[in-house]
Amino acid sequence: MFEKLRSNVSSRREWACAVVASRQCARGRGYPTSVGAFGFDVLKRCTAFARDRRGISAVEFALLFPLMVALYVGSVQLSQGIGIYRDVSVTSSTVANLATQAPANAVTQIQTITNAAMSNILAASSAIIAPYSTAPLAVTVSGVKIDKNGNATIAWSDTAGGTARSVGQVVTLPTGLAVPNSFLVWGECQYAYTPPIGAAIMGTITLKDQIYMSPRISSTITRVNS
Numbered sequence: 001m002f003e004k005l006r007s008n009v010s011s012r013r014e015w016a017c018a019v020v021a022s023r024q025c026a027r028g029r030g031y032p033t034s035v036g037a038f039g040f041d042v043l044k045r046c047t048a049f050a051r052d053r054r055g056i057s058a059v060e061f062a063l064l065f066p067l068m069v070a071l072y073v074g075s076v077q078l079s080q081g082i083g084i085y086r087d088v089s090v091t092s093s094t095v096a097n098l099a100t101q102a103p104a105n106a107v108t109q110i111q112t113i114t115n116a117a118m119s120n121i122l123a124a125s126s127a128i129i130a131p132y133s134t135a136p137l138a139v140t141v142s143g144v145k146i147d148k149n150g151n152a153t154i155a156w157s158d159t160a161g162g163t164a165r166s167v168g169q170v171v172t173l174p175t176g177l178a179v180p181n182s183f184l185v186w187g188e189c190q191y192a193y194t195p196p197i198g199a200a201i202m203g204t205i206t207l208k209d210q211i212y213m214s215p216r217i218s219s220t221i222t223r224v225n226s
Contacts (some may be wrong), residue, residue, distance in 0.1 A: 134161070143221055
């Protein structure tokens with residue numbers, strides 16, 4: 001290129017000026033409308049941008065921060081849900097276990113549960129579910145009578161925060177529990193868990209558990225309204 005320029009100039013001074021002008025053109029200076037200068041400038045800027053590492057940590061943090069918050073909030077809510085479900089399971093077994101330990105009547109030698117005793121049994125659920133709120137908690141304790149044909153029905157039922165089962169209601173027992181001429185105590189517990197964050201999307205989740213237990217002393221348990 002320089003040889004072509006040199007053949008078109010008549011003096012050393014003009015040749016030097018032509019060389020400088022050519023270099024300025026190649027660098028994009030002095031000729032802003034030149035296509036070659038514009039392309040070189042764009043390439044130079046792209047290269048500089050690719051090599052620039054300033055603020056890369058801030059960009060990475062901005063990209064990861066939403067994911068980190070979502071993982072943290074999700075783990076907290078999952079842990080809380082698991083904790084409540086564990087307490088629900090413990091509550092159902094505890095109230096049923098307390099009912100099976102009801103004292104026996106001195107005359108009939110049949111276990112009986114009075115109103116006061118049932119109130120204490122149901123009140124135990126509040127202590128178990130703590131420190132979570134008891135407002136969404138529903139606990140039900142029922143006596144299930146099984147006749148000689150293996151048909152199970154509700155003999156009595158009490159609840160706290162829920163709906164007691166109707167006397168005479170037919171119950172479908174798990175396989176192996178429908179023993180003719182027997183009696184079971186049915187403990188049920190459920191908790192309407194509403195996640196603190198994301199409730200509009202997830203809604204309310206019902207956590208529930210149940211258990212059947214046999215009387216400890218007599219073959220049946222009578223519910224006394226006194």
